[in-house]
Amino acid sequence: MGFTVAIDGPAAAGKGTIARDIAGRFGLRHLDTGLLYRAVGALGGDPVAAARALAPEDLRRDDLRSLAAGQAASRVAAIPEVRAALVAFQRRFAREGLGAVLDGRDIGTVICPEAEVKLYVTASPEVRAHRRWLELGGDEAQVLAEVKERDARDMGRADAPLRPAADAVLIDTSAMSIGEAVELAAGVVEAAL
Ligand code: C5P
Numbered sequence: 001m002g003f004t005v006a007i008d009g010p011a012a013a014g015k016g017t018i019a020r021d022i023a024g025r026f027g028l029r030h031l032d033t034g035l036l037y038r039a040v041g042a043l044g045g046d047p048v049a050a051a052r053a054l055a056p057e058d059l060r061r062d063d064l065r066s067l068a069a070g071q072a073a074s075r076v077a078a079i080p081e082v083r084a085a086l087v088a089f090q091r092r093f094a095r096e097g098l099g100a101v102l103d104g105r106d107i108g109t110v111i112c113p114e115a116e117v118k119l120y121v122t123a124s125p126e127v128r129a130h131r132r133w134l135e136l137g138g139d140e141a142q143v144l145a146e147v148k149e150r151d152a153r154d155m156g157r158a159d160a161p162l163r164p165a166a167d168a169v170l171i172d173t174s175a176m177s178i179g180e181a182v183e184l185a186a187g188v189v190e191a192a193l
Pocket of ligand 1: 033034035037070073074077078103150
């Protein structure tokens, strides 16, 4: 099995940017696992059937980044059969080649509990909502309400709730620039190589 970096945390904490940077810097492949749930939500119909039939082209739709797609993703992500249908693909991705960075909500706890590096990247809901609002526009108060709603659903579900693995390194990016957060995370990975 290759070297695995598991990055978990709530929406807009900076984990996607950190994951992409670490993958590029250390020559690892990267899987944004949120895209799997976003694609299942966007396909509509029976989410369990959609998860079982998910194909690579479904991950390339351009409507997957919106707030609405995020909300739909977190609804289908609470269904145990949907999660179960996506486990094998994620574990295979982590195992193949020299190594991989996977970012999501349950990578360190469920998908790759043996990962060499586990990071839990977080920030206050207000800071995360502000970042999302800068990216997507709209009404900032509404964005904050959606961030809090999604956190509550992801942390409160029975199957694979969002929480740091016991051995995860916590990175709170509330008062950091994204560059500082990336350097901190890269230092943790470097030390584990
Ligand atoms: O990370 P992103 O915002 O794209 O994730 C969308 C939703 O997919 C999350 O709110 C969460 O409900 C779900 N998800 C998950 N497990 C993962 C990745 C994402 O449940 N590993």
